[in-house]
Amino acid sequence: MSENxxxxxxxxxxxxxxxxxxxxxxxxxxxxxxAAVVNTGTDDEARLPFWEIAGQEVSIRLVQRLPDQxxxxxxxxGFSVADxxxxxxxxxxxxxxxxxxxxxxxVRIEYDLREWVVHAAGAQHGMKTREDWKKIWxxxxxxxxxxxxxxxxxxxxxxxxxxGDYNWGMSVFGLAPGTPFELDVVWYxxxxxxxxxxxxxxxxxxxxxxx
Amino acid sequence: xxxxxxxxxxxxxxxxxFALGVAHAAGNDAAQTLQPLAKPFVxxxxxxxxxxxxxxxxxxxxxxxxxxxxxxxxxxxxxxEMPSMERAHKKIQGEQxxxxxINVGESEDRVFxxxxxxxxxxxxxxxxxxxxxxxxxVIGLPTTFVIDPRGVVTHRAIGGREWDDEQLLARLRRLxxx
Numbered sequence: 001m002s003e004n005x006x007x008x009x010x011x012x013x014x015x016x017x018x019x020x021x022x023x024x025x026x027x028x029x030x031x032x033x034x035a036a037v038v039n040t041g042t043d044d045e046a047r048l049p050f051w052e053i054a055g056q057e058v059s060i061r062l063v064q065r066l067p068d069q070x071x072x073x074x075x076x077x078g079f080s081v082a083d084x085x086x087x088x089x090x091x092x093x094x095x096x097x098x099x100x101x102x103x104x105x106x107v108r109i110e111y112d113l114r115e116w117v118v119h120a121a122g123a124q125h126g127m128k129t130r131e132d133w134k135k136i137w138x139x140x141x142x143x144x145x146x147x148x149x150x151x152x153x154x155x156x157x158x159x160x161x162x163x164g165d166y167n168w169g170m171s172v173f174g175l176a177p178g179t180p181f182e183l184d185v186v187w188y189x190x191x192x193x194x195x196x197x198x199x200x201x202x203x204x205x206x207x208x209x210x211x
Numbered sequence: 212x213x214x215x216x217x218x219x220x221x222x223x224x225x226x227x228x229f230a231l232g233v234a235h236a237a238g239n240d241a242a243q244t245l246q247p248l249a250k251p252f253v254x255x256x257x258x259x260x261x262x263x264x265x266x267x268x269x270x271x272x273x274x275x276x277x278x279x280x281x282x283x284x285x286x287x288x289x290x291x292e293m294p295s296m297e298r299a300h301k302k303i304q305g306e307q308x309x310x311x312x313i314n315v316g317e318s319e320d321r322v323f324x325x326x327x328x329x330x331x332x333x334x335x336x337x338x339x340x341x342x343x344x345x346x347x348x349v350i351g352l353p354t355t356f357v358i359d360p361r362g363v364v365t366h367r368a369i370g371g372r373e374w375d376d377e378q379l380l381a382r383l384r385r386l387x388x389x
Contacts, residue, residue: 073285098370103244148316148341152283156350159369164244166370167351168288 038198046094051198053185057101058109058194060185063094064204065170067177073153078146083137087150090128091175091203096168099161109161111187118173119197120181128172129157177206243376245357245366254279254358255346259313259336262322267334270362272309276386277358278374280312281338281349284325289353292371293329299374300333307360308383309333310374315352316341359386 036055043050043063052061067088074084101107113127130151137147155169175181183198254277258268269277280296282289293312300310310333314322322335338344347356350369357366365386372379 077285103242144340145316145318149283149285151341152315152352153285159350161369162244162246164242164370164372165246165368166288168286168370169351 057107059098061096065092067206077149078143091173095171098166103163112158115186117184243379261334275307280355282353286352288371295374297331
């Protein structure tokens with residue numbers, strides 16, 4: 001290619017007409033890659049809908065639980081019918097929080113449920129944590145075995161995960177069965193804040209089969 | 212305590228246990244990691260009964276590597292890792308490594324029922340009041356601590372692992388070397 005031809009090609013490439021495209025390519029090069037996407041579907045094990053934040057180093061899957069499952073679980077652990085109903089009517093999900101980073105490139109992942117926000121019907125509220133529930137069970141005089149199962153069955157309020165670490169735990173969103181909602185999920189990767197609003201979530205309906 | 216009914220139930224669940232273990236291992240892509248603790252600490256001592264009525268004091272295992280697991284029967288990842296703990300227990304027979312799994316807050320009958328489906332031969336200790344788990348920095352179940360022969364907690368795993376993984380076992384064996 002002659003010098004003249006090269007100069008003409010360069011001039012055409014950087015012409016004002018091409019500037020928007022060049023700007024877009026430049027942006028792609030300087031912006032960090034998309035941290036996480038939200039997938040939805042049916043959980044293989046629970047056979048119920050899930051919403052999942054999926055990134056390279058993190059996976060946060062929220063799986064619906066049926067009110068009847070929750071009633072059965074907590075009654076079997078010693079809660080009264082009234083207490084288990086209080087939980088079951090509160091929109092319970094099973095949350096699976098995983099650190100997927102490899103040991104060779106470890107990423108520290110942390111979260112604090114007190115930073116998560118539930119949006120429903122134009123209002124918003126925070127998550128009720130183990131500590132909040134502890135006060136409720138003390139006031140309601142729930143049996144010790146039931147309280148222990150509840151405490152350890154709930155997703156921890158705060159946690160720090162190294163590579164390969166994960167937890168399963170229940171999350172109670174404080175909404176009536178069948179309510180649609182959105183959830184702001186916040187976590188930290190090596191101290192860097194990440195946040196995703198999960199849209200289109202819905203509490204499982206309280207289905208009572210006809211006799 | 213080892214009645215024929217109890218033995219029958221333990222071994223009747225062998226097929227289910229094996230199938231679940233294989234199925235889970237096949238689908239498990241998690242790294243078999245152990246996190247070294249930034250601040251190792253002396254393992255709080257305790258004395259607890261197991262599901263066979265024997266008593267275990269942690270300090271009696273001094274000189275050995277202890278894998279101390281906190282679990283509950285209702286916790287799915289706790290159940291998933293149990294078969295691999297049993298396989299690991301069989302692999303390390305005769306070595307100075309012991310597995311102790313502390314059930315949190317459940318009755319002996321509930322644990323006994325569980326062993327009908329998940330037969331294990333290492334000790335399942337009963338922390339029925341949840342008093343011992345409070346002495347350890349456990350935030351979620353399952354959590355497992357590795358205690359070195361001096362009685363110091365050096366590593367931790369949050370969530371289940373495939374405990375019979377050779378690399379993981381090699382890390383435990385390295386702790387035996389002074």
